[in-house]
Amino acid sequence: MANSFTSGQQWSAGLQAQGLRCAALVLGVCLSHGVRADMLALDDDQLAEVQGAGIGFVVDNAMVDGSKATTTITGLTDPSGKSVSIAVRNLYLGATGSNKGATLAPVTIGRLAYPFKLNLYKGSVLTTQLSDGRTVSTLPSDADVLELAFPPLISGSAGQPCISGYAGAGSGCSSRASEKLDLGARFDFTLPSGTTTRTDVLNLNFQELAMDGSYLRFWGSSARSQLVGELRLNLYAKTLDIMSCAAGTTNCSSAAEMAARSVYLTNAYASVALGYGKSQPLLFSVASDGNFNLELPALTSANAADFYANAPRTSLVIDNLNFGGTRPSYGVAPADGSGVNLGRSELSGLSFNYLKVTSHSL
Structure with missing residues (x-):
């Protein structure tokens, strides 16, 4: 608290x-x-x-330093029955400017005016803000909804830059610069390879990350006799560095070697919207074999007009996308001629007429 x-x-x-x-x-x-x-x-x-109906809270002076800790996920197998393991290393969370977790300091996420919220409301009370700034009601009015909400998106003069120095992401975030965070982790995937094993590495490092406007909502649908919901996942990041090797190991020790195995995004943001409670809620279910299903049911002609007018959309924007190349400083794209620069990429206004995701045993 x-x-x-x-x-x-x-x-x-x-x-x-x-x-x-x-x-x-x-x-x-x-x-x-x-x-x-x-x-x-x-x-x-x-x-x-x-x-x-609910509580608001702020995450005060939070810091995670997992530089000396390893969490290993076991019990997984490939189609041949051979063991697969995932080791999580170098997990960190802290204030911005951490240099990929090397110099961590605590960070306070949210504030009393714009806290995290755990709510229990009628569907008629809860709303969502669309990318065009409109606020709409997306839920059945009589549903009893349990919601976990991040600090909200806001409009007007009270808004903060969602990504510092980049107007393209807008100024509708409630989080100030001091409330954004650095977050990262390394994943080691140990996989069978012939008669031996191999280890594939994935490093993720977010800098100046904010998740304003994200929420997860659940309620019970008597008509469907199951748990349903809505998910809105917003990610705003000054940089995202993805590297496919472990720093300091063979062929991954020099700056040039690490850069050659890196994908680097600057001024990137995503808004993933799954579920529109009035006509296309996100359906949760578990099959008899223990695997789970996530489904967005098919739209009908009767509800399509309202859906296309008011349902939140999914968008992904990357101001600069680079493969390889060395960078002069934090938050700056590689110099011309260094690596492969794909420039700006954008996918906006995506909606799902039907979607089904099912997990499977490996």
Whole structure:
């Protein structure tokens, strides 16, 4: 929970679902050393004013340093029954400017004005912001929806640059520069190769990452007798560095060798939208063999007009995409003639008439 309250400041949280109003609490949190804060009860008049359903929270002074830790995922097999393992190394999360996790510092994500939220609301209350700035209702009005929401997208003068120095991503984020983060990890895939094994490596390093406007929503559909939902995943990154070798190993020690095995994105952002609750919710199910299914049901002529007018779309924009090449500094594309520069790439306004994803045993 956040501890960035001013001395003596109080806030209240109430829970209300399906016509039942729960008792609310007032929590006083003080920053001044030695000051005591007490839990206070609300009277009936104050309780009557509580209309919210859920909690808001801030991730305060967070930092993850996994430079000396390894998590190994085992129990996987290939089609021949041979073992496959995935080792997760060098996992880190911290403030921007970490130099791929080498100089980590804590970061506070979200703030009291724009926190993370865990909500329980009627579908008629929750909305989403489209890429054109419109705010629309996407959910069945009578659904009881559980939502995990990141700090929101906002409009107007209160907005912050979604990617610093790049107007193309817009200024609709609530996260300030100090609330963005560096995030990365290395994945080692140990795979059978003939009579021996081989290890394939994938390094991912995000710099100045924000996920404003992302959310995951669940509710039960009585008509379908199953769990359904909506997913909105927004990613804004100043840079994304993808490298297919382990730094310091053979053929991956010099700057030129590492650059030759890297894909480098600058000013990249994605908005992935799966599910439109009114007519095309995301369906979750598990088969009898333990594999899961995600499905977006086919549209019908009766709901197509509303879907195309109001459903969130999926977009992917990369301001600069490079393969190989050395870079003069952080956030800067490789110099001309260094590596292969594919320039700007964009996929915008994608919607799914039908989609089904099924997991399979290896």
